[in-house]
Each structure stands twice: as C-alpha cells, then as structure tokens.
Amino acid sequence: MVTHQVEIERKYDVSGTKKPKLKLHKLEHFTVGDPVEHEMSATYYDTADLLLSRAKVAVRRRTGGGDDGWHVKYEAGRARGELHHEPLKTAPTRLPAALRKVLLGLTLGEELSPVATVDTHRTLHPVLSEGQQYAELCLDAVTARDERAGVTRAWTECEVELTRDDLTEKQSRAVFEAVEKVLFAAGAAPSSSVAKIARALGQDGGDTVRVVSPADAPGNDAAGSGAADTASDTSGTGAAADAGDGRGTPEGADPKGSTSKGTKKDKGKKKHKGAAAAGPGQDRNPSAPKTPKKSTDHAGRSAAQDRESEGERDGNAPVAGKDRGPAREKPAERTGADVLSLMITRLTDQLQRWDFAVRIGAEDSVHQMRVRSRALRSVLQASRGFLADETVVDMEQRLKDLARVLGDARDQEVALERLDVLLEGQPSGVLSAAAKADLKEAARHLGTDTGRAVRRELDSAPYLQLLRDLRALGRGEGFTEETARVSAKKFSKAVLGAALNRVLVTATTTLPAAGEDVELSQMAADVGERISLPGKDPRQTAAAFDVLHETRKAAKSARYVCEALTAAHARPGKKRTRAAVVAKDYQDDLGVITDAAVMEEWLARAARSFQRTGKDRYAVGVLHGMELTELRNGMLESAEILEDLVEDLKDALPSRD
Structure with missing residues (x-):
C-alpha cells in the first residue's frame, strides 16, 4: 500500500x-x-x-x-x-x-x-x-x-x-x-x-x-x-x-535544502559582477560592459610573463605561438538548432515532471501538464520550415490527442471552480442545500470519470512513445539543415513572428454567409443552438464562437512560444516580445467567454442527468440561465474585442526588420 x-x-x-x-x-x-x-x-x-x-x-x-x-x-x-x-x-x-x-x-x-x-x-x-x-x-x-x-x-x-x-x-x-x-x-x-x-x-x-x-x-x-x-x-x-x-534537486528539495527562508551567503566571497547579474546557466548580457580582470600580484607572475608584458609595452609583441599559450577560441555563435533543441528539451522535461504530479494527484497538475503539451505543440507549429513536415504533422496530432484528454479533465476542474463561485453568489434561500449538494456531487462524479481517462492515457504505450520521440526531437532528430545554418536571433524572430501572424490571421477570419455550410467544433455548434445574436443565424453564431475560441488559442500559443524562447535565452526582439504580451492580455478577455461556454455546456449535461434520475432541476435551470446570459453578452462584445486585438497587435509589431 x-x-x-x-x-x-x-x-x-x-x-x-x-x-x-x-x-x-x-x-x-x-x-x-x-x-x-x-x-x-x-x-x-x-x-x-x-x-x-x-x-x-x-x-x-x-x-x-x-x-x-x-x-x-x-x-x-x-x-x-x-x-x-x-x-x-x-x-x-x-x-x-x-x-x-x-x-x-x-x-x-x-x-x-x-x-x-x-x-x-x-x-x-x-x-x-x-x-x-x-x-x-x-x-x-x-x-x-x-x-x-x-x-x-x-x-x-x-x-x-x-x-x-x-x-x-x-x-x-x-x-x-x-x-x-x-x-x-x-x-x-x-x-x-x-x-x-x-x-x-x-x-x-x-x-x-x-x-x-x-x-x-x-x-x-x-x-x-x-x-x-x-x-x-x-x-x-x-x-x-x-x-x-532548475533541474536536478534529487529529493525534491528546494535549492537551499530546507523549507526555511534563504540562508545567508558566505561572507568575504565576492562574485564577478557579470556572473552575478546573469545568474547560473544564463548568457551574460553582451551589451553589458566587460569587467576588467584584476591585476595579479607581481610576485606571483613568472619571469616569462613579465618579459612578455614589457615587450608588448615597448611595441615588441612576441611572435604568436612562440612565447604565448594557445589563443583562446571564440565561442561559436548559437544557431537556430541550438535554441530549438533547448526549447523542446526543457518543455519535454516539464511535461514529464507534471506527468508525475498528475499520477500522485498533486494540485493543479492536470492543468499544468496540459499547458506544457500545448506549449510543445505551439513551438512545433511556429517552427514549420525548421522541422521536417512529416515530423510536425505527426507530433502535432499526437500532442493534440493528449491535450484533448487532459482538456476534458481540465474543463471539469474549471466547471467545479466556477460552480462554487456561482453557488456562493446566490441570495440566501433561492437554492436549497440539497440542490447545491446534488450539483457538487455531479461535478465530482464527472471529474472522477475524466481523471480515470487521464490515467489510462498516461499508462498507454502510444503516450510513452510520444515522450521518447519528443526526447529524440530535442536531440535534433527531424531538424532541417536550415535550422543549423540560421542564427539564433533570426530563428527567434521567425518563430515568434509566425506565432503572432497566426493570431492576426485567425482574428480576421471572415464569417460564412447566411446558410453557408462550414465546419464547426462541437462546442461552437452547441453555442449556436442555445443563443441567438442579432443578424446571425445559428451557424454564423457558431462560426463566430469558433473564431474567438481559435484566436484565444493562437494568443496562448504566441505566449508559449515567447516564454520558451526566453527560457532558452533567445532574443526575438523587443517589439515582438511586446506584441506577445499584448496577445496575452486579450487572451484573458476571450477566456471569460470560453469559460462561460464550458460551464453552460456542463450545466446542460447536468440538467439531462438530473432529468433521468428524477433530481430537482430548478437549481440547474437558475444557473444555466445565468451562464447563457453571460455567454450571449460576451459574444455580443467579441467582434469589438477582436478588432481591438488586431489593431493593438499591428501597432506593437515592427513594420520591418
């Protein structure tokens, strides 16, 4: 046990x-x-x-x-x-x-x-x-x-x-x-x-x-x-x-080895200013002034070193390779392959750590694991051209399948959290204690079912093979030759630029004409059936929801790519980084609408379940009506939110490199 x-x-x-x-x-x-x-x-x-x-x-x-x-x-x-x-x-x-x-x-x-x-x-x-x-x-x-x-x-x-x-x-x-x-x-x-x-x-x-x-x-x-x-x-x-x-603290200890506040550093041990500023494992800022080396006590220098210095001061520099040691080689400039390898490796490491957290039932672990799976997929999407096409297509689909299983469990967590807020906001006496208890029990039951699905997925052979393949990809297997030729800076600009461009393209998607057949997600189709918007038929309403939902996901992807580049010490440029922050700000606004859709769908299922079991559906009806109103109001504002997002993104992005 x-x-x-x-x-x-x-x-x-x-x-x-x-x-x-x-x-x-x-x-x-x-x-x-x-x-x-x-x-x-x-x-x-x-x-x-x-x-x-x-x-x-x-x-x-x-x-x-x-x-x-x-x-x-x-x-x-x-x-x-x-x-x-x-x-x-x-x-x-x-x-x-x-x-x-x-x-x-x-x-x-x-x-x-x-x-x-x-x-x-x-x-x-x-x-x-x-x-x-x-x-x-x-x-x-x-x-x-x-x-x-x-x-x-x-x-x-x-x-x-x-x-x-x-x-x-x-x-x-x-x-x-x-x-x-x-x-x-x-x-x-x-x-x-x-x-x-x-x-x-x-x-x-x-x-x-x-x-x-x-x-x-x-x-x-x-x-x-x-x-x-x-x-x-x-x-x-x-x-x-x-x-x-941040890796390699074997027993899960914090870097100081205790749960206490930080310990005092040893006195009298001065660090090089550049090293202290950069921190362990980070590249020192190349624009920072170089700190001159401290002079060495003359008594500690060899006669040859003294003669060499004197000769240089007199203008008689020694012949290279004769009196000097071997010249120091200039560090090789990092390439796109170096950055991409580090991004994928770090995210895969994090995915595996959150896998462990999910298996032991740690708080927020399903959400965090889903974020890492989406971040990996975002990096692959933005890196098209630097990865073999078949690699991107295959990995994206497998990561999408994983995110879907984790997403179902996460949606139940969101529903349970939102349910608590809704119930607490009800005036006293409107909903009975029994009705509230029935709703919470239904939420916990659905959460248990999705939790089992997650554990089955994590134990499956295809999932374990996905992790092995991600580790191989992090070693460079599947990179194109261009990835090793391009500089780290150009690579960073290209991938974040691609992620941000996806936000713009998605946010400006044209809605279908009335009656036009268009492919819709199941969530969007449900939204189109349950709410009506002025001047739009149900399929146009559903398509409008899909646009804002996909735009939110694109904004998240841009954020994930920017964070992955930053963690890999890559610099995509100040303006692109600022644009990623803008996209993140709008991601939260769009999230309010999509969360309302998730909760509305959950309450609709709960109502059907209560009908089959003969439970009181009054409480479900009250909350369902509130969420439908919240969803409809959000959809009415969505077009203006998307217009503002596009305008602010274009203002933040560089007009040219």
Missing part, C-alpha cells in the same frame, strides 16, 4: 569529524526526550542517465529506523513530500509495481539500478512541549558510496522535522527558532545540500564533506585531512550539471 506524507523540515551542516556538543537542556519553551539510536542504510536507484535526479525525484530502499521500506521523495509544483511503500515480502529489493507505475512517465520503462548507498548512524531526539511531541531533532553521521564512481564520502548533518500536521505557522516557527539557537551555538549552519543523494554523488557539499576513499579521489588532499569534495557528476546529467535551469 502506498502512503503519502508531506515533509516540513530544515537541515543543517556540521563541520569536522567529531559529534557536536548540543546543549539541548537550553532549548527555550521545549524539552527533549530520551535519545534513540538508529542504524540505517538506504540504497538510491536511478536510470543510467539520472532521469529521476533531473526531475527532482529520488527513489530509495531504506532498511533500519522507523520507516523501513521504499521511499519516493519528490518536488511537484509547490509541494514537497514522500511516497512510502512497504517492501515486498517475496522480493524486498524489487521496486513495487505501484511505485514503478507512478515513475513511468519519468523513467519511460528504463531499468533502475543502484547509484549510491548511504549509511547513517542517527541519534533521534524528540522535541516535546506539555507532554506532546512537536518535532524530531536528528543528528546524522553519514557515510555514502557513489556506486558509479567508486568514491566514498562522509559528513555530519542535523535535521529538524515537524511531527505534527496541525501546528500553526507561529508554532512551527517557534520550534525551528528554539532548535536553531542551540544548533548554531554548537557551530552548525543552514545546510548547503539539496539532499543526501546529491552529496553521495559529489554534486554538492563544499567543505563539510570528506572523501574517505579512494585516497586519490577528487577533493582528497595529500594528507587526507578532509579537503572539500569538489567531485562533479561525470555524466553531466545530475544536479550539478543542471543547476542552471
């Missing part, structure tokens, strides 16, 4: 090899119970490419302590937590099928193998107040072996974890502050580690981690006195390699 637990904890580093002397009797407002000793061992598992680590998920099999079994630690959206599963009686070292299924969207069926073994001697102190336990203070002496690199590391750390979920924010803060005061007095400091697994793999730790063996491992000094462990992930796919884009 899988159980879920949300963690609230803070971690602290302890320097040196000796156990710190904690004066726990000085804990203010709390007492400490008798300590309990535990010997624990945890084996961490991942794929060959550390796909779980990159997704901020850690899988371990722990023995010893009070939570023996399988753990999946994660960060999903704003939530951090753990999934627990008892070991299988017949095969305790085999990952249970329930957890394997939860991880399927991340691992894509790849085998998990041990990447690190972490042995911990834990001293656990219960933190008490008035006879009740509020938290646990754990002092851990850790020895960890990187199974891939064959390196063993050791360190000491403390962890404070709340053990009650009913504490107020003020009570929680009081616990942490009281314990921290004692820890800081003993020389502890807020942890710099994202997780034990990261330190085990040499991805963080600084001077708090000692390399135990082998003696010649990176970070071990000649005397073996515990120099800083600076070993990095040699595969380039772990947390250290991915720090620039």
